[in-house]
Amino acid sequence: MPKSLFVDPAELQKSGGIKFEDIPVNQYQKTISEARGEFSDEALKRIYRDIIILRAFEHMLNQIKTQGSYNGVETSYPGPAHLSLGQESAAVGQAYLLQPEDIIFGSHRSHSEILAKSLSAIEKLSDDALLDVMEKFFDGRILRSLESIYTAQNVKDLAIHFLLYGTLCEIFARSNGFHMGMGGSMHAFFLPFGVYPNNAIVGGSATIATGAALYKKCNAKSGLVVCNIGDGSLGCGPVWEALNFSAMDQYKTLWGDDSKGGLPIIFNIFNNSYGMGGQTRGETMAYDMLARIGAGITPNQMHAERVWGHDPLAVIDAYRRKRDILAKGDGPVLLDVLTYRLSGHSTSDQNAYRSKEELEAWHAADPCKVYRAGLVNAGVAPDSVFETMLNEVEERMTKVCRWAADESISPYADFKKDYFIIERLMFSNEKTPSFGDAVPKTLIPKEECSRVVQIKGKSRFAFDQNGKAVSKMKLYNIRDAIFEPLLDKFYEDSTLVSYGEDVRDWGGAFAVYRGLGEVLPHSRLFNAPISEAAIVGTGVGYALSGGRAVVELMYCDFIGRAGDEVFNQLSKWQSMSAGILKMPVVLRVSVGSKYGAQHSQDWTALCTHIPGLKVCFPATPYEAKGLMTAALNGTDPVVFFESQRIYDMGELFHEGGVPEESYELKFGDVNIVRRGSDLTILTIGATLYKAIAAADILEEKYGLSAEVINLHSLVPLDYSGIVQSVEKTGRVVLASDACARGSFLNDVARNITELCFDFLDAPPVLVGAQNWITPPFEFDEFFFPQETWILDAINDKIVPLPGHKDTISSFTAVDQLRRAKAGV
């Protein structure tokens, strides 16, 4: 929505047509003899070696899964084996030119990609660098295990064994795995060789890889990003969001000269014709030829082309040309790499969807055979040389398999001895004020920002010295309290970027970011497309690549559009990587009001339910600033809930108002807003203010003194303050704007019941919104908890309030049963 881009009606109404260029299909047709000038014989032989290492690896797993043994090594494992058997040459071709700093992301079928990229990196890294990698990885633990059983011929030989052993241990769930066996087959990776996470969610890597490319671009890091996904993923919305996100016009039209150009990413689609058993071309997809979709994304058609992946040299050729395009800043690129999976989707695949003839035809085209025959025919070496190589590879694989299968060499994580292994991995809990070493890019000094000037003139407490309320316009509010630490962080951490819908020129839909556009270049603050999955998914990729991101979803209700990215990606990568990856992402979501059923929901329960997310919901400026500061200094993913009802609320409670200097609130602490002795009211979000109103009535009308505690942090949550209060009062009401059924407060109520049972004078009572759609704002009082509802709950369930007449809500047992039975 930038003013610099004129939307011209005269231009838009001109007639004309859209022109397309031909998209190349299998243009590389050189024989090996013809290619011998470009590749040394050693290189050509190494390509073969890499192909058969990959093949041997997949064959080994196939044997283990179907026979329970491989070359005499009896073993098995219960986890998945989505084999890329048959797809090896495409992976080797892809990796051939990639540099160690180039990084790849993959899918659930990525063993070949991992090994090919790693073998390529091993080839290119010096011996010293390789030793350094192995020595430093888990403090050399895996290397020590390997050295105790194997004497390597040289460093590269050691590195190859290290690679195969670490990967197989990961698949076998052993603690010598590259992430201690916590990820397994579908999530294996090894950062030092440029192998980034693979993903069990189809197409899951698309947004994450795009975020990694954004990181490289925004932080001027060298190297490109390859996103390996399958043809089956082209049916997934988030993949399309990623394609568009990676190619947004603004990179060329609005971003500064130092960051101009599309993202350095190649969407490498390994097109094996099947999404599990569904045939893509001809059955489930509409594109006919996959490479066509590039033409739907950008005018340059994403430089798309189709490549015959069974010829490793054809893939190398494509990567040579595409790499140059990315270097010129003209990414992204889309490659449709044809390949074929000779094994089943998994070992329970009965091949119901393809004929024996089809399989035989592809076996005949198996690159292991065809490429080898080509080498022999071109005179690179006699066939016996390749036979010897094959035997060596199999012999090595047998050794590695024996080591990985042997529990005395490769033990499992010992949960009996240490039950808390995974518990420790759930959060990194570190404090890292800055991830960057560069000077943060800003446009003007912080003090000159109009918002900073404006905030300076505001009162940081809601009442003046005489106790008189300060007018809203002059009051430092929750918007300011979120803005302030964020602005500070932009001047501290050069990696910090922030994006979402309408965050720049508009200043965020609710004006939290107003003024931020003055001080930050587009590369640090930009409007994202309306692509919630891509907004969160790229944030995940950005953070696991080494940066810090604050991404915004505008309305909480839009979390549904980013479900996988929030629930499967943002939450899981720290622990699935055994702590190797950090996830410093703050995901801002705003709980609406006035906008009806799809714009007013408090979904804290969904986020708190998912292990691996920190969740907070500040309701006062003091809480907002302290929590945002803590979130921005931390290394964990935080879902930061805000409420549109109270953005303009000043600080009513914290003595002295909101401090100007930076401070953190500890995640887990609670905010005791008002002390009391007869009753505890726990709140989340804007309901705090209803609770305060209820507490006033209780005091004035019924002589009951209520303690009001706001839970600004939901995960983690330290119950000690709550327990202390409930032990004192014996009575507790829990209130929030979330629909009552399944609300997070139910969890709190359960814990209180268990922790304080003998102190309870009544059951903990929950006051939530009705289990209905949110009606229009005109009927707010019938849907959202009101102070009178809190009184009703107390009267019906805790202690009768003399003379109190229940309002519309009802907390009687009869009504409770009726509503549950009706599902409302």
Place this chain on the structure above:
Amino acid sequence: MAETVLMPKAGISVESCLIGTWKKKAGDSVKIGDILFDYETDKATFECESTADGVLLEIFYADGDEVAVLKPVCAVGSPGEDVSSLRPGGAGSADAGAAGGGGSATSDGSDAASVATDGGSATGDDANTAGGANAPGAGANAASGGGFASAADGGSDAASGVSGNGTGAATDAKVASGGGAGAAGVTSSGAAAASPRAKALAGRFGLDIGAAIPTGPSGRIIERDIRSLDRQIRQDGLPAQSAAGKASAAAATGSGLNIGCANPAGAASGVANPASAASGGAGSPDAESKGYYDEKLSKIRSLIAESMLQSLQNTAQLTHHHSFDASAVLAFRSQIKNSGDGGGTISIGDMILYGVARTLKDYPALNSHFLDNTLRRFTGVHLGVAVDTPRGLMVPTIFDADKKSLSQISAEVKTLAEQARSGSINPDKLRGATFTVSNLGPTGVESFTPIINPPQVAILGVCGTVTKVRQAHSGIETYPSIGLSLTYDHRAVDGAPASRFAQVLCRNLEQFTLLLALG
């Protein structure tokens, strides 16, 4: 050398597969990749390809057989080769080696060794057969289990009725229906519900939680009720109490009188004790310095103690709690109170004595003495009336009460009580009762378990007046209610006749003027 073809492992969790149909038969030539047979897992049907070239020498399992994965299914080799060592259970097979039997390679041998699955099911059969012997017992258990389960279901339905305040019970508790709804009424208005905090506090203060007056939602005792009970007790002081109800509170606070109000005799004695203590050494300097004083048991105290203990140890007594709508007796009481003539002194207790005497004559089972091997039924009603005296509990008798008028009974009770308190009572008047009434109503007791005076077989406890609610045509209405606690000796009387007596007594008291009219 012949080879075996193994049953493929068709999935991570697949342990065994069913052979569908063999596509080849023994003697056929097969090549690697030829389809030998199809087989099923719980998920899908697959085809098994030959993994060897040659002649299909022997098929070990037929169509429909279940075969563990990775076990030999057939042998392929050159015609005439000996495959005995390849058969499941054959000499060369690991399974058979352990099983011994020499791997005779007969069909018996292979059956026996079709290993774990078959063996397992055989054992199962044996177990079943063996189990047959126990079948009747098991059946009985199952039946009783079932009965219990349904009872429990009924109970839980009734319970849901409780939480539903009766309305829910009507819709959901089909099994419990009437009973459930009744239970709902009782439980929701009963004194059982107390918050954990109230219970904990009562425990800490050493208070009897039942003595608290509930003010929480649905009649729940909450913290403040325990605190006000505690306050009341401390304000009222401990030793010089005159009301038995307070004595019970005193007992709970740790004075050592654990009998409490639940025991009529005990309650009365509970009063007697501190009263005599007050006249004894409670206020003496010695008691103050030591914090206690000793008191030798009086003769009458010893007798009471002995008698009460004997009663509890040697009879099979239990108590039923009933209540009656006291509107009629209260109306009659105010009528005679206002009438101004001599009837003004007739109390509710007198009316109940009259009602008991008139009702009891139709229930000789309760108007009896239990002697060694005899039940002595009395034709006349001789009512024992428990009287609280400074020396302890005394029970003078109104002989032939069933033949005396209300005013006669009223007058006689007053005289006897006075004589008992003053110690001038004729000892003959302290014997010969056939049934006893103990009235703690004025003290506010809501229910208790009076102790029988053997050889009598029953005693009636009279409780205080409380306001209750009931469903009426016009909605909910309140009415005054008096509780009656009937303790009887189950050796002499069964529950049903005892309850019938109490029921009829309640009805008679509810129609008191009618009872009077009938004489």
